[in-house]
Structure formats: structure tokens, C-alpha cells
Amino acid sequence: MKKLFLILLGIMFYFSLLKYSVNGYPYQCSINDLANDTLNIYTGAPVLECPGYIDIISVNVIEDANYLTIKISVKDTISESSESNIYYYFLLDRDNDPKNNCNDPPFNFCDTFYTIRIKNTVTVSKSIWNPWGWSDESTNAKSIFESSNTISIKIPKNEIGLNSNPKELPWRVITEIEYMCGDFAPNSGTAILKRYFYEKNIVITIPVEVPAIYIDGIEYKPSNGKVEISLAPGEYEFFVPQEIPISKHVKLIFIEWSDGVKDNRRRVKITEEGLNVTCIYEKYFYVKVYSPIGNTTPPEGWYPEDEKLTIGVVEN
Known part of the structure; x- marks a missing residue:
């Protein structure tokens, strides 16, 4: 009897999680990244002496009805200002079509990327790949300091034309401190946000x-x-x-x-x-x-x- 009760309790817990996922955050993709794996993002050479706020620990991509939110957690505290440029990039293949992506590392695998730049202030920018190269576009995306070691970027879905397609959204996160070092998550290729399973x-x-x-x-x-x-x-x-x-x-x-x-x-x-x-x-x-004869x-x-x-x- 006790075993049956535990099974029923487990089933109820599972469906409560499923309901929360559907009504709160319909689609999520989370990955963890090894600590102390920083490198030169342009050459791939390891860089051991790299600040902890560059070393990615985990990334959580969340899509709800109106926004795509990317939460980037790193090993150490993220400063809100810096003498050097600090970058947190979110790359995505908006239409899941490799044929129109950039092929040049480290910004390959994608046709769109967003940048959180930290220096004297914190700014957010958006870049789009064209046959002639990258160009900047205006954006309403916002950066949010979620905690001492987590920063997020919140992107309006209508800004990137996300609707019921694509069913799978490839993405990647890159961090960089200018001219020093960076990190990838995932370390190679892209992660996939699977979408519209509850459509x-x-x-x-x-x-x-x-x-x-x-x-x-x-x-x-x-x-x-x-x-x-x-x-x-x-x-x-x-x-x-x-x-x-x-x-x-x-x-x-x-x-x-x-x-x-x-x-x-x-x-x-x-x-x-x-x-x-x-x-x-x-x-x-x-x-x-x-009428010619009157009103x-x-x-x-x-x-x-x-x-x-x-x-x-x-x-x-």
C-alpha cells in the first residue's frame, strides 16, 4: 500500500511539473559547462589565467509566449563596469537553415547574435548576418543582473520573428574579455531548443x-x-x-x-x-x-x- 501511495505521489508530482512547464515556461533548454575550460575563442588555444566571470558554468534558454530569455551563469561575480570590454554573446540560427549562416569562427553556426557589453555601462546590441557580413540592427532586448554570477538577456520574440517555426532553434553562448580569453557553451557545435511540443x-x-x-x-x-x-x-x-x-x-x-x-x-x-x-x-x-430640383x-x-x-x- 505504501509503495502504491509513493507511485501515485510521483505521478502527481510529474504532472504538476508538466503543467507548470506548459503554462509558465513552455520550452526550455539547459546545459552545464565545465569550469576552468577558458580559451582564446579565435584560435582555440587554452587560457588558464582567465577571470571567473568569463568561465561559463551553465546556460538556461527559456521561451514563453512573448520572450526568449537566456540566463548565463559564470564561476565568479559579474561586475557592472569594467576597464576592459566584457562580452556575453547569444548566438542563434533563427530559421534553422545552415545555408545562410556565418561560417567564420567563433560566430559560425548562426545568422543572428545578441551582445551584452560591459564597460563603463551595460549595453545590448543585435547583429544580423548578410551575404556581405554582419550588420547591426536596433533592438528592444534587455539585460538583467539576475544574481551576482548570473546575467540574462530578454529578447522580444516578435523582434526575431519567432512563431511556430522553426521547431528546433539552434543556439550557443560565448563569453569574452577583450584580447584575453573567453568560453563556449556548448564547447562545440550548438545546443537545441525544442519548440512547440505543447502547441x-x-x-x-x-x-x-x-x-x-x-x-x-x-x-x-x-x-x-x-x-x-x-x-x-x-x-x-x-x-x-x-x-x-x-x-x-x-x-x-x-x-x-x-x-x-x-x-x-x-x-x-x-x-x-x-x-x-x-x-x-x-x-x-x-x-x-x-437631385437638380432640391435637397x-x-x-x-x-x-x-x-x-x-x-x-x-x-x-x-
């Missing part, structure tokens, strides 16, 4: 005239009046245009979502059940009545389809 079906029905729906700023184009995608459980911002011009005298105006929400921009919580919702629009026509009714303007209008003329 839920999302079906959004919209009029065929509506060109796209936006979820957290990412554009999704419909096929035959439907957007069908998969999203992890979590909270998202949905947006559809308020008005859709069809011609000079015809347009669609958003009325409501089929669940009763009146705002065309709304927050939606995706649960285990997924989501099936319709965007309801009404067609409007521009009406202008003219006309109704007034010139937009009127909804199926509204009955009584046309009249008041003689001058």
Missing part, C-alpha cells in the same frame, strides 16, 4: 477581403478566409484592421469577435483547448443622392449593407 490549434476565420491578422506583431495571411496556426499556451495580442477598403464606395468595418469582444486589438489567453474564433465585419456602402435625403455618407433608406427630395 495548440488556433483557427481564426476572417472575411476573404481581410489581408492579414497580427499576433504579437507577427503577420499571418489567411488561406480561403482562415488563419490556421499553432501556438503555445500563454497570452498573446491579436489585431485585425478596423476598416478594410474594398473600393471607392465600399468598405468593411470591424464589428466584434465571435466571443463578444468589441475591440479589434485584444489580449487572448491560449489554453489547453486552443482557440477557434471568427472576426465579424459588416459591409458599408457610400451613398450620395443628388435630398438621406445625408451623404456611409451606410451598412441591408439598411433600408428612404430617399426623398425637398424642393428649393
Whole structure:
């Protein structure tokens, strides 16, 4: 009986962890790194005398509904200022396509990387690989000192276009103190963040005239009046245009979502059940009545389809 109780307790604990993983941090990838394995990141030669705040101990990559968060833990305390440049790099292959990655070490295996730079201040930058080399782009990513030996970078997912693809996201972390030494995690190749194992079906029905729906700023184009995608459980911002011009005298105006929400921009919580919702629009026509003998009714303007209008003329 005691053995059965322990088994049931273990099963309950497992499912409580699974539920937390789905609703809190849907996708995670954690790796540990050996201490005292610092090196010259450009030549690969070992460097034994290297500050502990460069020596990676572990990295945890966490993806939730809106952000990709990378927590980098090192052996010793991280200073918030330095006489030399200190770098913490997060490399990723955004589309999981090796053909368009940089091939030059140490920034190979990736098409995008973020840099936390510590000197007199702490800054965050973003770099994108192009056929002609690396170029900088603006970023809303933030650095956070989580503890004395852990620093993190929080990246908005819509900034790197992360949606339901790719299913596997290759990544790597590099540290460096300028002209001295650094560390890799993993030591070779990349780690893989496996994504969308808990994805839920999302079906959004919209009029065929509506060109796209936006979820957290990412554009999704419909096929035959439907957007069908998969999203992890979590909270998202949905947006559809308020008005859709069809011609000079015809347009669609958003009325409501089929669940009763009146705002065309709304927050939606995706649960285990997924989501099936319709965007309801009404067609409007521009009406202008003219008569040479007097003033006309109704007034010139937009009127909804199926509204009955009584046309009249008041003689001058």
C-alpha cells in the first residue's frame, strides 16, 4: 500500500511539473559547462589565467509566449563596469537553415547574435548576418543582473520573428574579455531548443477581403478566409484592421469577435483547448443622392449593407 501511495505521489508530482512547464515556461533548454575550460575563442588555444566571470558554468534558454530569455551563469561575480570590454554573446540560427549562416569562427553556426557589453555601462546590441557580413540592427532586448554570477538577456520574440517555426532553434553562448580569453557553451557545435511540443490549434476565420491578422506583431495571411496556426499556451495580442477598403464606395468595418469582444486589438489567453474564433465585419456602402430640383435625403455618407433608406427630395 505504501509503495502504491509513493507511485501515485510521483505521478502527481510529474504532472504538476508538466503543467507548470506548459503554462509558465513552455520550452526550455539547459546545459552545464565545465569550469576552468577558458580559451582564446579565435584560435582555440587554452587560457588558464582567465577571470571567473568569463568561465561559463551553465546556460538556461527559456521561451514563453512573448520572450526568449537566456540566463548565463559564470564561476565568479559579474561586475557592472569594467576597464576592459566584457562580452556575453547569444548566438542563434533563427530559421534553422545552415545555408545562410556565418561560417567564420567563433560566430559560425548562426545568422543572428545578441551582445551584452560591459564597460563603463551595460549595453545590448543585435547583429544580423548578410551575404556581405554582419550588420547591426536596433533592438528592444534587455539585460538583467539576475544574481551576482548570473546575467540574462530578454529578447522580444516578435523582434526575431519567432512563431511556430522553426521547431528546433539552434543556439550557443560565448563569453569574452577583450584580447584575453573567453568560453563556449556548448564547447562545440550548438545546443537545441525544442519548440512547440505543447502547441495548440488556433483557427481564426476572417472575411476573404481581410489581408492579414497580427499576433504579437507577427503577420499571418489567411488561406480561403482562415488563419490556421499553432501556438503555445500563454497570452498573446491579436489585431485585425478596423476598416478594410474594398473600393471607392465600399468598405468593411470591424464589428466584434465571435466571443463578444468589441475591440479589434485584444489580449487572448491560449489554453489547453486552443482557440477557434471568427472576426465579424459588416459591409458599408457610400451613398450620395443628388437631385437638380432640391435637397435630398438621406445625408451623404456611409451606410451598412441591408439598411433600408428612404430617399426623398425637398424642393428649393
